[in-house]
Amino acid sequence: MAEQLNIDISSGGNGDIWMRLVSFYAVAKILPQFTYNIYVPPFMQNLAQYTFGDRLQFTSDKTECKYLYTSLGLRSMLGGITQGKKYVVPYHRAVIFDKGNRKLKDSINIFMFNIASVLNVVQLPGWEWIEKYQGYLDIIGIKKIRSATYQQYIMQLEADSDIIYQKLNSAEMPTSPELEFPEDLGEKVVVFPTGTSRQFVPVWWAKQNLPDAYYAFFVKDKDANAFLEAGLKVVFFYKEPGDIIALSHKAAWTVTTDSFPSHLLQFATTNTTVTITEVRKSRIIAPVFRGKVIDAVAPCHPCLHLERNHFPTCMAGHKECINWKSSVYTQGVLSSIS
Known part of the structure; x- marks a missing residue:
């Protein structure tokens, strides 16, 4: 029986949420030993279900999610950690990498997050992937699915792109009833x-x-x-x-x-x-x-x-x-x- 991963991907920008969706859609094919039960914000639910519902499950109850995406600092995570939550932190290393000039505060931050990662309460993508597509960075923060290699991921993303493209070009794609198009x-x-x-x-x-x-x-x-x-x-x-x-x-x-x-x-x-x-x-x-x-x-x-x-x-x-x-x-x- 497949192990279910309950994941709240709603933290971050709307673009981040979409990149996570296409990426979990790919990894659901690569690693079918898991089922992926995902919480997305209400505005994204119709499009997410329509586009990715054949492989991913969606929940409207974020409280059942064990994995939470966040950009918060360690202090803000303590309450959730004591409740058994696991925080996926996709931006921490990327921000430090992009800053270039590290200061003492950055080194301390890296050290503390590394300890949290060893204790398995915070999940981080590896430094070697920092310049790769953010969608992959986000999903490999979760240790259970880190066995999905970048090559496998790219190959599956390529295979899925036509499927997703066809869905998003269909008349069945969810749109708002108020939407109007200028004649020209x-x-x-x-x-x-x-x-x-x-x-x-x-x-x-x-x-x-x-x-x-x-x-x-x-x-x-x-x-x-x-x-x-x-x-x-x-x-x-x-x-x-x-x-x-x-x-x-x-x-x-x-x-x-x-x-x-x-x-x-x-x-x-x-x-x-x-x-x-x-x-x-x-x-x-x-x-x-x-x-x-x-x-x-x-x-x-x-x-x-x-x-x-x-x-x-x-x-x-x-x-x-x-x-x-x-x-x-x-x-x-x-x-x-x-």
């Missing part, structure tokens, strides 16, 4: 300009370089107002993540920042350009993506993730990513649009 969307570029950090496409860049595109925002996103006030065209998506995919399918071409929409679209379309600003391309671009990628040219890349709402500047002191000020970067984006 099929002749236009749609841009997903947002991001919680400084991936965000500046309004001045949008107006100067893609003034006739549609800029897609979640309906409650107040950042859409700045684009509307600048005279740019805006289209909205709603609760279902499938709305993002549906908008991209209707458009002539899609441009997206390295944020949540990019993760969905890497498995749903080839007519897409992903712009890299903060994260390493090797970590954020799925090995199966067949669209176009514009890599960062900023000397401060890679950039540690700092949310715009809480930090006025990035680690290098810029209010907006300086990639957008580069003519080389801009020309790369524009030239990628077919």
Whole structure:
């Protein structure tokens, strides 16, 4: 009888959740001796069940999950550890690696997390995989499934990509009833300009370089107002993540920042350009993506993730990513649009 792993993958960004889903979908084929019972946030449940429900199980009760993904420090995990929880920490080593210049605090942190890993209360991906696709980094944090090699994982991801692509291109894919398409969307570029950090496409860049595109925002996103006030065209998506995919399918071409929409679209379309600003391309671009990628040219890349709402500047002191000020970067984006 297969051993059941109960896993809460809801911590982190929405893109992280999607990368974990495609990765557990692959590992469920590689390691069938386990069943994977997964908690995802409510907004993702319909798309997750539709796309991955043939191999993965989903639960609406996160309290039954023994494995929890987190970006918290050790002190914040103590309560859960005493209750038998096991924390999967996919970012700790990646953040230290990307910082480059280690300080005493970093060395102490590494030492404490290594002890927690030996005690099997914290699960970490190996240092050797830090520059690989984040989806793999996330799943091999769990020791029970660490026997799935990177080569096996890539081969299965390739085998699954057509299956996932077909599902995400089907009329049965869940979308919101409120979703509407502009009549001329099929002749236009749609841009997903947002991001919680400084991936965000500046309004001045949008107006100067893609003034006739549609800029897609979640309906409650107040950042859409700045684009509307600048005279740019805006289209909205709603609760279902499938709305993002549906908008991209209707458009002539899609441009997206390295944020949540990019993760969905890497498995749903080839007519897409992903712009890299903060994260390493090797970590954020799925090995199966067949669209176009514009890599960062900023000397401060890679950039540690700092949310715009809480930090006025990035680690290098810029209010907006300086990639957008580069003519080389801009020309790369524009030239990628077919």
